Each structure stands twice: as C-alpha cells, then as structure tokens.
Amino acid sequence: MGLINAIQNEIKAAVGYQQSFAELLASRDVTRALSMMRDRSESAAKFRKEYEINTHKVMEREDRAVYDKKGNFLRWSKRNKIPIPYQPFINEIALVFLYGRPVKWSQGSEGTDDAFSYYQNLMGEIRFNSIIREAKRAAGAEGVSAILYHCYKDEDNNPRLLLNLLSHENGDTIYIVKDQYKRLTSFAWGYYLTEAGNRTVYHVDIYTADTIYRAKRESVGWEVLVMPNPVGKIPVLLFEQVPEHSSVQPLIEKIEDSESTEADVIDRFANPAMVATAEILNSLPKAEDEAKLYILKNGGDVRYLTWDQASESKRNQFERLDKHILSKSFTPNIDFDNMKSLGNLSAKAIRKIMLLAVIKAERHKEKHDGYMNRHASIMKAIMGNVLDYRNKAQYDALVLRHEFQEPFGDDVSEMLADLSKQYNDGALSRETYLEMSYLVKDVKAEMDRIKQEEAERMAQQLEQQRELNKMDAFGEAE
Incomplete structure (x- = not known):
C-alpha cells in the first residue's frame, strides 16, 4: 500500500498537480506535507551551537605552527580556547x-x-x-520549544495524561503551520526510534484539531496511521522567542576571543625570563644545582625580565564588554x-x-x-x-x-497588615481575605473549618445561656 501511494504521489507531483496540506495528508504524502510546514530545526541547531560552550566559535581557534629560521616546520604551539x-x-x-x-x-x-x-x-x-x-x-536557548500533551491509557485502561518537552537538545524536530492570524493550524513532531534489529527509524506525528497522523518512514514512502484527535484541539503549547543571548552574541564572541588571545600572551611572557650578557654564559649554574652562583666578568650583567601587568586598555575593554553584555x-x-x-x-x-x-x-x-x-x-x-x-x-x-x-x-507582613485593615474596615469579605492570605493553602477547607468553629462556639454560648437561665429560675443566679 505504501509503494502504491508513493507512486501515485510522485505522478501527481510530476504533472504539477496542486494539492493542499490536508489533501497531502489524506493521500499519505508526508514528505510533501512536511515541505509545506516550517521546519524550526535549522535555526534551533544554530542557536544551540552558540549556547553550548564546547561549540562556541572560539573553540575553532587552530594551534599555531612554529618554524625555524629556514622555514622548516618544528612543532605546533597550543593556542588557548576560553569559552565563557x-x-x-x-x-x-x-x-x-x-x-x-x-x-x-x-x-x-x-x-x-x-x-x-x-x-x-x-x-x-x-x-x-x-x-x-x-x-x-x-x-531561551534555541528560540523554540514545545510541550506536547499526550493522552494515553494505563495498564488498567484508564485515560491518563503526561507532558512531553520537545526541543532540539532532546533530538526533536518541530514543524509548524500558522494561518494569517498567527494561529497554529498544524503541528508536527519528528523523532527517531530504535526498532527491532537495532534499526533506527524516523517518525513524524502530525496534529490537527480533529486528526492525528502517526507516520513512519519506510524504504519507499511512509506508513501512516490515522486516528481522530480526542482532545478536539492541537494538544501542543508552542514557545517561540528570540534567544536570550541573541542580541549580545557578537559581544560574547569578541570577549572570548580577546580572553583567549590574552591567555596566549600570558603563557608566553608572564613567567620571568633571564637576560644575561655573553661574558657570563659559560658561568651559569645548572638547573639541578641547589645553590646558584653567577660569576660576572668584565662588566657582565644578569637580570630577570618580568611582565609587570597587562595593558590597561585591554582591562578596560573587558570591563566595558562585560558591562554591555549584561546590561544589553x-x-x-x-x-x-x-x-x-x-x-x-x-x-x-x-x-x-x-x-x-x-x-x-x-x-x-x-x-x-x-x-x-x-x-x-x-x-x-x-x-x-x-x-x-x-x-x-x-x-x-x-x-x-x-x-x-x-x-x-x-513583603508578606506588610501585605497581611493591609489585608487585615481592609477586612476590619469592611472593605473585604472573609473569603477574599483568606484567598489573599499567604498563610492559607486551601481556602475552601479553611472556610469550612472557620464555619465549624463558629457553629461550635455558638452552640457553647447557647448552652451557657441555658445554664444561666436555669439557675435564674431557681434563684441561684447572682
């Protein structure tokens, strides 16, 4: 059946037969139906690459080749890669x-x-x-995610609900179709499953308000299971936004590159280096000697060359970039x-x-x-x-x-004081007072307890009044 559908769909496409999205789904032409949907995976992958530190642009810095005076390759000099x-x-x-x-x-x-x-x-x-x-x-990381409301039956055949987070990080592909009013009219979720024989197969679940299409890619065409949507709505909550870091990404890349370059400079020049004239070269002690003696001849000189501090302009640049990244x-x-x-x-x-x-x-x-x-x-x-x-x-x-x-x-104490004042002035009902109080977790249960306590207090007062009346009848009351 899948092969016949695939052939029919190819013939229709070859002769330029125009089909709507619904018609493509009805004919099981999942490939062309997906082509009419907006695939969010490419942009999500790009933003996720910026988000994860091991795929930052600074990690692409290549080691530096070191050559001798004659141009012969000597070694690779490691370059720092500092993602922030x-x-x-x-x-x-x-x-x-x-x-x-x-x-x-x-x-x-x-x-x-x-x-x-x-x-x-x-x-x-x-x-x-x-x-x-x-x-x-x-x-916030990828620019798009979704919550799928999945209804299923448990072992006792009772209907249950679970929420499934869909994102590029979790290996999900999100496809969407919206109308001119930005309303979601169709949603598709692509994912891979490992089946018998350790074979990985691509699946796509397509949701409309009244129908669910569960498609599995075959060697030729798709195997599609069509079922009614019991919810009556597309059971998806779609999150779309500009990634939180997007507006400052160039600044982040600049500061990472500057920090990595600065680390290279520190590695090369931060450790003290000895500077000596030729007159004492033959008198230098060996590295393993515990005591070091420098014998100077004919005005010879020995001193250490040290790197006192980094450039002030570089320090100021880091502070400016850091401030801009956070504030912007x-x-x-x-x-x-x-x-x-x-x-x-x-x-x-x-x-x-x-x-x-x-x-x-x-x-x-x-x-x-x-x-x-x-x-x-x-x-x-x-x-x-x-x-x-x-x-x-x-x-x-x-x-x-x-x-x-x-x-x-x-500031709960201040809020509670304000609530108490308004309640005592008659501006709030008791139920509203309870609803707005941070101390009350279950308003209905608290109202029931209050009514029960009032009834018990009223009954107690009535009993006391009866006792007083009885005592007064016998002349025993004061």
Missing part, C-alpha cells in the same frame, strides 16, 4: 524572574469547585511547574559579592536593584500570558473530552485565571 558561559547565565536569570515561583491559578467561575480542585491535582500529577521551566529554558541583555550582575552587600533588604528594594531582569520578565509576559491562556484551554478540553468526560459541562463552565509571582516573594 554567558548564554546559560543570561538564560537562567530570565527564567528565574518569570517562572522562579510557580504560576498562581484561581477560578473565576461559580459552582466549579470540584472541577478546579481536579485541575489543581492534575497539575501536580503532570509536573506542570517543572515542565514549564524546562520549556522556557529550551526556548537585561541581566543584572548577580555574584556572591553583590548578593552579600544586599543584606536584609526588602523584596521591594531587591526588585529595584534587579530592575533589568524585571523589565525583561514583564516583556516576556506579553507572550506568556497567552501561553498560559492556551494551556488552560487545552487542559479544560483534555479533562472534559478525555479524562473525565462525564463532567464535561463543569469543565466547560470553569474559568481559569493565572498570575505570575515575583521571584523573591512579597
């Missing part, structure tokens, strides 16, 4: 200021407490907070000395000091707000259509809201 991991440092700072603390979720609908509780439990089960950080880290990538200079000097500053004061990273995080939120909205939409579809379809109506009615949290936390 600015890229991971810049990327990690950006990650911490966006997802250093988990995204805070709340429900904006009524009568959906059970659905929201199930959502929160499921988020912990699928390790969303960890996966989202991994996805942001990969996107919106990265605060965080090291042990700087952090030690902060002391016991409040979260607000630290936020001001780290303003560059805060600015970058706020800029990232322009996109990541949309990413979190899409995540909520996908999760509601999975819960209602796959995992717990009996309660689909409740998941459809569930309104999920999110909030990014500050990486260093808030």
Whole structure:
C-alpha cells in the first residue's frame, strides 16, 4: 500500500498537480506535507551551537605552527580556547524572574469547585511547574520549544495524561503551520526510534484539531496511521522567542576571543625570563644545582625580565564588554559579592536593584500570558473530552485565571497588615481575605473549618445561656 501511494504521489507531483496540506495528508504524502510546514530545526541547531560552550566559535581557534629560521616546520604551539558561559547565565536569570515561583491559578467561575480542585491535582500529577521551566529554558536557548500533551491509557485502561518537552537538545524536530492570524493550524513532531534489529527509524506525528497522523518512514514512502484527535484541539503549547543571548552574541564572541588571545600572551611572557650578557654564559649554574652562583666578568650583567601587568586598555575593554553584555541583555550582575552587600533588604528594594531582569520578565509576559491562556484551554478540553468526560459541562463552565509571582516573594507582613485593615474596615469579605492570605493553602477547607468553629462556639454560648437561665429560675443566679 505504501509503494502504491508513493507512486501515485510522485505522478501527481510530476504533472504539477496542486494539492493542499490536508489533501497531502489524506493521500499519505508526508514528505510533501512536511515541505509545506516550517521546519524550526535549522535555526534551533544554530542557536544551540552558540549556547553550548564546547561549540562556541572560539573553540575553532587552530594551534599555531612554529618554524625555524629556514622555514622548516618544528612543532605546533597550543593556542588557548576560553569559552565563557554567558548564554546559560543570561538564560537562567530570565527564567528565574518569570517562572522562579510557580504560576498562581484561581477560578473565576461559580459552582466549579470540584472541577478546579481536579485541575489543581492534575497539575501536580503532570509536573506542570517543572515542565514549564524546562520549556522556557529550551526556548531561551534555541528560540523554540514545545510541550506536547499526550493522552494515553494505563495498564488498567484508564485515560491518563503526561507532558512531553520537545526541543532540539532532546533530538526533536518541530514543524509548524500558522494561518494569517498567527494561529497554529498544524503541528508536527519528528523523532527517531530504535526498532527491532537495532534499526533506527524516523517518525513524524502530525496534529490537527480533529486528526492525528502517526507516520513512519519506510524504504519507499511512509506508513501512516490515522486516528481522530480526542482532545478536539492541537494538544501542543508552542514557545517561540528570540534567544536570550541573541542580541549580545557578537559581544560574547569578541570577549572570548580577546580572553583567549590574552591567555596566549600570558603563557608566553608572564613567567620571568633571564637576560644575561655573553661574558657570563659559560658561568651559569645548572638547573639541578641547589645553590646558584653567577660569576660576572668584565662588566657582565644578569637580570630577570618580568611582565609587570597587562595593558590597561585591554582591562578596560573587558570591563566595558562585560558591562554591555549584561546590561544589553537585561541581566543584572548577580555574584556572591553583590548578593552579600544586599543584606536584609526588602523584596521591594531587591526588585529595584534587579530592575533589568524585571523589565525583561514583564516583556516576556506579553507572550506568556497567552501561553498560559492556551494551556488552560487545552487542559479544560483534555479533562472534559478525555479524562473525565462525564463532567464535561463543569469543565466547560470553569474559568481559569493565572498570575505570575515575583521571584523573591512579597513583603508578606506588610501585605497581611493591609489585608487585615481592609477586612476590619469592611472593605473585604472573609473569603477574599483568606484567598489573599499567604498563610492559607486551601481556602475552601479553611472556610469550612472557620464555619465549624463558629457553629461550635455558638452552640457553647447557647448552652451557657441555658445554664444561666436555669439557675435564674431557681434563684441561684447572682
């Protein structure tokens, strides 16, 4: 069947038969369907090469050939290759200021407490907070990554969900198709699997809103398994951005090259060298002698030539480049000395000091707000259509809201004092007070406990009042 499809597809292509993306998938012409999609692997590979220190451009420096006076080759002189991991440092700072603390979720609908509780439990089960950080880290390094929401059945035939991070580092190829409104209409994931006989085979899973195509490359054509998409949405959260280091990459390459060249110079000239006149050459002690005696003749001279310090201009250049790399990538200079000097500053004061990273995080939120909205939409579809379809109506009615949290936390004592004042003034309800208090982990459970305590206190007061009334009836009350 695969051979027949391959022949038919080749004939259609040869005669110039125009087919849409959907028609190509329907005819199992996976090769041409992929050619209509945007392949992100080439750009991801380029950025990953810049990111990993062992593939930095400075590592391409070749050793220097040494020749004698007659031009005969003598040896290779090693040249220093000093990669500096600015890229991971810049990327990690950006990650911490966006997802250093988990995204805070709340429900904006009524009568959906059970659905929201199930959502929160499921988020912990699928390790969303960890996966989202991994996805942001990969996107910050490569420019693109994706989270695939994979639905499957466990050993007991129950539907389950897991999240799979897709990135170039993990050996994944990402293909996408978007419409004119930048909406994702098709997504494909390419990967290799080792099958029986130690044979490595290329697979491609193509997702549309209503269909999943699982394709495996054969010697001729493709073997394609077509199945309906139970989620009803493309189960992918796609991360796209300019890599965090991209704007300062030329500066990083310059400083690495300068440092490597400087190291070569230090190796050649930093160690003291003896300078002696010809009159004492024959009187130099041997290297293994414990005591050294220099006998000078006829005005002979011996001294050490030392390299006192590097060029001031080179030192200034390094400081300027380092400053530009960090500031132009919106990265605060965080090291042990700087952090030690902060002391016991409040979260607000630290936020001001780290303003560059805060600015970058706020800029990232322009996109990541949309990413979190899409995540909520996908999760509601999975819960209602796959995992717990009996309660689909409740998941459809569930309104999920999110909030990014500050990486260093808030000044909780000040916030709690403000909340208490507003609650005592009647400006806040008790439930809102509990929702905003950092001490309360489960608002619903806390409300139930408070109501139970109030009921017990009321019952106790009523019992005391009855006892007082009884005593008064017999004239025993004071």
